[in-house]
Amino acid sequence: GNDTSRAELSLQGLCQLLALRGRDVMTVLIPKLLNSECGSGSSSSGSNGDESKKNGLNLFQATTLASISENTGDIMHHYINDIMIKLLQTLENMTESGYDVNLSNAVKSALRSIIVNCSSEEGLSWTLQEFVHCSIASKSPTLRSVGLWCLGEFCEHTTIDFDIHISSIAVALIDRFFDKDENVLEAAVSVVMFFIFIIPGIFFFN
DSSP: OOHHHHHHHHHHHHHHHHHHHHHHHHHHHHHHHHTTTTTTOOOOOOOOOOHHHHHOOHHHHHHHHHHHTTTTTTTTTGHHHHHHHHHHHHHHHHHHHHOHHHHHHHHHHHHHHHHTTTOOOOHHHHHHHHHHHHHHSSSSSHHHHHHHHHHHHHHHOOOOOOOGOOOOHHHHHHHTOSOOOOHHHHHHHHHHHHHHHTTTTTTTTT
């Protein structure tokens, strides 16, 4: 409908603006975008900080993050901690409130876009650290499996040299081979198969 068309045009305009003045725009955009009331049409109701952290993102927020990540790979790492908290909390909330396939896909798309489009060597260290930590240390099987999937997508589709980070990724994969959750184990195996066939010898000769 007209609302969808306007939203798409607005997002296109935002992405063009980010391409020109990314740092300036992101400083203002990210805090507003991560606000629990962004895109909800609701007003402030005096929620405290702890409640805000527990609130995930809505479809508009997750979709916007996925789109802007395609054009901000050189600066997104400055906000990676806050963004990851919100995206992962959104997935975690679904284990309690019910699965939303559209929102889940949007969050996964945002996570994938953030790590795959990272184009800063310094930023890559920060970003990979967040995803490796999620894959290894998260108490949620859902988040561990998503973290592993994102690492696999990164290894397959990134255009940045990540040789110095292969060891940390390999550690995350090997660690998850002892995971008791079937979905996590399946995710780890699929990424390892990529390593074996695309980067021969990584587990055997280094």
